[in-house]
Each structure stands twice: as C-alpha cells, then as structure tokens.
Amino acid sequence: MPRSARSFADDLRARSDEQLRVLLAARPDLMRPAAADLTGLAARAGTRGSVQRALDHLSADRLRVLEAVLVGGADNAAQLLAAPKRQVQTICRALWDQALLWRSPEGYRAVRAAAEILSAPARLGPTGRELGVPDRSAGAVTSYEQLSAAGRSAIDRLRWQHPRASFEGASASGVLDELVAAGLVVRTEDGGILPREVGLALRGGRLYQDGLSAPTPPTQRLVARDVDADAARAALDILWHVESLVRLWDQAPPRVLRSGGLSVRDHRAAAAALDVDSGLAAFVIELAYGAGLVANDGDFEPSWLPTSTYDDWVDRDPADRWAALAAAWWTSGRAAFLAGTSSEQGTINVLSGDVSWPMMRARRHDVLQILAEVEPDIAVSVEYVDAMLHWRRPLRLPLGAPTRVAEVLREAAWIGVTGRGVLAAPGRALVGGDGLAAAMSGSLPAPVDHLLLQADLTAVAPGPLADELAHLMQDAAEVESRGGATVYRFTDASIRRALDAGRSASDLLERLTVASPTPVPQPLEYLVLDVARRHGQTRVGTAGCYLRNDDVATLDAMTSDRNLSALQLRKIAPTVVISPAHPTTVLEMLRQHGYSPVAEGQDGHVVHVGHDRPRATAARSGAPPEVPAVTDQALEQLVAHLRRGEAATAARTASSVPGPRIPSTDPTVTLAMLHDAAADRAPVWIGFSDVDGELHRALFRPDRVDGGRVTGVVDDGNQIRTFSIHRISGVVPA
Structure with missing residues (x-):
C-alpha cells in the first residue's frame, strides 16, 4: 500500500x-x-x-x-x-x-x-453548507412520501438525473413551492436545486442504481468458418466497388465543387454506376479518397482524378489491396455517413470538409476493441456495444449521447472487418496492428482461372477471378450480377472498350479460349470479329484534326449526322474529313454516338489513346498525427532524468545560506503550489519582483487564487496583498 x-x-x-x-x-x-x-x-x-x-x-x-x-x-x-x-x-x-x-x-x-x-x-447537487441551508436529510424520505403526485414525480427526476431544474409556469411554480416547503429543494434564481445530503438520502444512500456492474456480454456463438467467409465476400465486394469507381472517374472525372467535395448529381451517378445505395456509394468514395487512390488534381477547373498510387495499388494481390483500404479506414477521421445529411450550411457533400469528424477514428477503435474483447465467435448487438461505450467513456459519452455504433458496425461489415456481426480474423489483425494482409489472405477463396462461356453472350465466373483474367473481363464485358458467382455480359460497347484499350480481336479470342474449358460460342466469336471489323476504320489525326476512312458511306454518314454538328466536319476528299476540334474531343464524341474510331500518329500507325491518362497527386486524407510511442526505454530515461533533477534541487537547498532559499520555479509549479497552500491554509515563502524589478521575499498565506492573481496575508504586518502570478519568481513550503 x-x-x-x-x-x-x-x-x-x-x-x-x-x-x-x-x-x-x-x-x-x-x-x-x-x-x-x-x-x-x-x-x-x-x-x-x-x-x-x-x-x-x-x-x-x-x-x-x-x-x-x-x-x-x-x-x-x-x-x-x-x-x-x-x-x-x-x-x-x-x-x-x-x-x-x-x-x-x-x-x-x-x-x-x-x-x-x-x-x-x-x-448530486452542492452540499447544504455550500447552499447555506441546514442538513435536512434525516426527514427527507418522510417528506417525500407526504408530497403530492406531481411533487414526487419532480423529485424522482431530480434525485437520479440532475439536481437542478427550472420550474416555469403556474403549475410548476406550485410544485416548486411545495418542494421548498417540504425542505427537499432550495430555491434558486432560475428554479430549484436538490441539496447533496437530501438527494443521497432519497437514493437510499447509494450513488448509482447499478453500482459497479458492467453490461453483460452476449453468449450466442457462431461458426468461425462462416464468419471469416462472410468477411471475405465483403472484402471482395469492396475491392470491386473501389476499382469500378476509380475506373469510372478515370474515364469521366467529376468536377470538384467550388466549396470542395463532390456534387449530389455526381454522387448519385456513382451510386447508379456501382448499383448500390447512396450510403454505400459515399463510403466507397471516401474510402478511395482516404487510401489516396483519388484526389483533387488542383487544376484551374479541378476534377477528382485517380492518383499514381492507384496504378501501384491495382497491380497488387487482393489481400494487399484490401489491407491498404482497411488501414486507411482504421486511421481516417472522416465519417462517410454524414454525407447527404443537413447542416447549418446546407446538405453535406461527399469529400467535403464537413464529412470530417475528429472523434470518428477513436470511435472506430473503441467499437472494434469491444468486439475484440468478447469471446471469439460471439455475436454482439448494437445495444450491447452502445452500452459498453457509455461504460468505457462515461464523461465523453454521458447517458443519452449518440455513439454512432450502428454506423461504425455497418462500415465494418461493408469493408470485411466483421462477418455476421462478429469480428473476423482480419478484423482482429486490424485491432492488433499486425499481419493484416496475411489474415485476409487466409480467408479469401482461391482465385479461379476459368470462365463458363455461354451462347447468349454471357460468361459465368464461379468465384473470384485471377488478376489477369479479372482485368480482361473488366475491359471486355459488363457485370450483370454478382454473388457467389459473377455473371458477365459481352456487348458491342464492352468489346469496343477492350479494343480501345489496345487489345486485338485475335488476342481477345485467344485469351477467352484459354480461360474457357469449352470452345468459344459462335455468337461471341461473331460479335468480337464484327466489332473488330468496324473498329479502327475511321482514323483521327492531328492536323486540326482529320478523319480518314476507306468506306466513303461511313464518312458521309458522319458529316450528315446532326449529333456531330459541333465537330464541324467537312469533307475534303472522298475518304478524308477534317474538323477544327481537338483529336481527343473528336474521338470521344464519335465513340459516344456509336462509331469506332482510333487515333492515328503522324506515321500513320494506330495510337492507343488512354494509356497515359492524367493523374492527381496522391494525398492521404485524415492521417493521424505522429505521436512518439511510450516505450519502456523512454520511461526509464525520463524517470532517471527526474531523479537527477530532484537530487540537484536537494543539493542546492543543502548548500544554501541560512534562512529560506527560494529557487525559481516554473509558472505551472508556482500556480499549483499556491492552489495547494490556499486549499490547506498553509504558509509558503515566495520570491517576487516589485514594480522596479527588485527581488523580495515574504512569508505568505494565500487565501484565493484566480484570474492570474493570488490574494492572501503577508506575515510581516498581517496585511492583505495581491500578487500577479507572473511577478512571483518561486515558491517553497514554509
């Protein structure tokens, strides 16, 4: 002890x-x-x-x-x-x-x-002594029993919830008069207050109804394999959503609002493209931003663009990609669920500064720590986690304060940290801070390297595809449905997209043949060859620019197409058309209206536009401040430093001249010692400087310390004096 x-x-x-x-x-x-x-x-x-x-x-x-x-x-x-x-x-x-x-x-x-x-x-309220009233706790219970129903109802609220209350209105004033007359409440300027002794007596001598009992944890167990499998499915889904979002913004970057953030229209467009609700879309966007995969390009008319970090990230294996997203979520101070809600300035936009919530990082840590401390495979409810948060942080989270537990648990399920309401193995690695990618790698299903091609121009992937095959299908097909298996559909637009990316028809058919255990269906082969036959017939050059095509009918159709009137196409030869627009603009408009042009270099060879796309500078969002860790070595060094300082102070005191020596003290130490002396009514020696800057000493009995001043009695004449704290050079106990 x-x-x-x-x-x-x-x-x-x-x-x-x-x-x-x-x-x-x-x-x-x-x-x-x-x-x-x-x-x-x-x-x-x-x-x-x-x-x-x-x-x-x-x-x-x-x-x-x-x-x-x-x-x-x-x-x-x-x-x-x-x-x-x-x-x-x-x-x-x-x-x-x-x-x-x-x-x-x-x-x-x-x-x-x-x-x-x-x-x-x-x-509990102030004591009767502080309120200037006698102790009336002895008859408090009897007086309570003699109150009217309204009076007892008021006391029931005051004794457990808050000792102060305002009594406004004629009926409430009558209740206050009754409580004051019964000696239970002391009247104040703004209502009434329950003295501490009375409140404690009405509580039966107890401070709290539940004493020191923490919330009871749940006991329902789940199968660990199901938990990790559910988390792995969520992880694959979030990887798919993030990649789809960045690819979408790579092709059509949305504008940055003047006030910052993403417009509501672009937010809804992203949700529609990902086929998710606006809440999950906001989470995916904020997650990509927090991981540094998208950023503001800082241009004159800024847009949200992928970053060079994304190019490195997309080439890594799925477990490493997920680990980067999970680490960004763990350290982020942004709350995606605030997007779309109202504030004083209006609706909160995704990626805006209003989405930042400094408490979010600590709240995630607290929630997942609670899940980690429950026995493995035990499912917990929102109510239990909420109660535990209030128990762990009673000052920061008083009863009734929102904890946002439901939102944190929903995000944890989306990103694959939890499965079926239980902290999965990757989630425990995230809380522990070690082996995050390895934990997810052990939970992810093995990638498959084959497809089931069908005659209706669809393909079924019976599991997560290997990276190379997944990139091929992202270029050449559209996702029709996702689940345990993914269904892709080949279309004119998707095949044209693969050809635009630099793939040839023969290469595409060869890769599909290798990936399919059955021959490529004839309808799919005809589709690829037909699109390839039309693809690249029209050539766009850099002479202002020009278009050339050996099919005269196609050029005639372009020049007469009203949808292309903005390009101001003009025929200068049977197979050549020119336009004052930029080649990139011509390419985009032709593709939007069903044509299949390709870019042509000065030497007449095809140039695959799109490989050197602009990139924004990667910027991590909401990164936590770097705080040096408290290590055993740091503790040892600091304790040794304090011991040396204490020994030096003792040596100076022992070698000083007879009489009190007042060494210089830090202002914080000075203030603390004067507070303690005032509370204990103990004398101290102080050194102080006068208006001329000369140093003096005095035996001082402080009485009150406030506002940067201390007031008390100086023993040299029992006179009351006030000193400014900044004029006091040092304090020692008398």
Missing part, C-alpha cells in the same frame, strides 16, 4: 521508480515536455488540463469510485456504491497509480483538480 504523505507533491515524490513508470505510462501527456524534477511533475499532474484528459479515459467503475471518494471519503466508498470493499480498494489503488488519488494521513484523497472538474459527482 502507498504510504501517507502531507501533500500530493510529497505523495508523488515518495513513489518508487516502478510506480513512476506506471504513472507515466497511464498518463503519457506528462512525458512531453519532460518536467525538470518530481516537483515539476507533481505540479503538471495536478493541473486541470492533465487531470481532465485522465478522467476522460476512465471507465465507469473507476469514475464512480472516484466520485464516491469525493462524496463520502474512501472509507465510505464501498457503502455508497453497494460494492465489495475489496473491489473498491483495488480500484482506489489503480486511481492512485494514475495520480488521481493520493494517500493522506486520513486515507485516499482526490486531487484538487478532480474535485473542480467533478463538481456534481454522481449527478
């Missing part, structure tokens, strides 16, 4: 090296920047900001024990919580390890800043 000390600083100075390492590991904000000595560390550990960060990370059981110590002291904490004394003592020791409690001669005491932050512990 920790030894008692006369102050929080003495308590911290008395800790062993191992206890200091435990404290610094639990509160890493105390490590940066490093304090000069243990006195400086104690001052920083007692500041409001540092204590607030520590309280924000307390689970409900630790927070409730701390509140019980504030309300009734450590000896009465077990009774106030109706919990075993041994359990409360264990938690008190854990709070001492975090320097939120310190061991005084009277027992554990909370640090001063914790009492300031938790001004209404367990939703």
